[in-house]
């Protein structure tokens with residue numbers, strides 16, 4: 001999705017030349033775009049927007065993406081949001097080593113749409129089973145600027161969605177009901193993927209595509225949340241391991257040791273309390 005320059009309040013970025021990615025090291029959608037840029041060998045400048053401190057709610061950032069989400073691509077002064085749209089836009093500009101197999105444009109679009117619809121589910125799973133609530137306590141969801149954000153000159157219906165998510169999360173966390181629904185949706189999608197990968201090296205056949213990059217990120221995240229991918233979907237696990245062997249994938253999903261340690265302790269606590277992802281799966 002390309003934004004109109006008249007909707008951009010942070011005007012300075014309209015002069016930026018080349019490829020710039022506003023992203024956060026540990027955001028799933030950001031990882032997706034970084035892996036893509038690595039694989040395509042597209043030189044880019046990375047600008048970190050720290051989601052854990054709420055930098056995405058700053059006036060500067062919201063003047064670029066009113067939805068307050070990363071990643072954002074700034075390509076020769078044009079602003080593109082939505083990670084899958086960003087990949088498709090870049091694929092249209094950088095034709096070498098294509099990552100959309102010939103005559104598969106529609107199929108790729110369809111799968112990416114499906115993947116995007118699961119984003120709320122991966123978020124529920126992440127904040128229920130992976131990230132402890134106290135880690136989000138320092139996040140400052142700043143009050144909305146008075147003048148409403150516009151997209152394509154119209155009020156954006158997604159404008160307050162992210163802000164509302166954090167307000168609800170602060171009060172109630174992720175409810176058991178929402179977490180269970182999200183787990184079922186993911187398990188069903190992974191079952192289908194497992195069938196697709198039975199006799200195939202990549203999701204769409206013998207060639208690596210955008211769809212593999214997108215699903216690699218989900219497979220990483222759900223395993224970090226201790227989902228038993230190998231046991232429940234062995235073909236997906238095999239495919240994941242093949243991609244993970246490639247450093248261009250692996251380096252973007254790496255987590256510092258201290259973070260691994262904190263998340264490990266949290267996972268032990270969940271297990272002791274009978275609140276782990278495995279416990280929820282048993283109840284389904």
Ligand SMILES: N[C@@H](CCC(=O)N[C@@H](CS)C(=O)NCC(=O)O)C(=O)O
Pocket residue numbers: 027028029030051056068069070071081082083084116119162
């Ligand atoms: N559909 C969007 C989703 C973007 C999204 O939700 N990004 C997350 C990180 S993966 C974010 O910026 N969250 C902001 C926050 O946590 O406040 C896309 O694919 O780009």
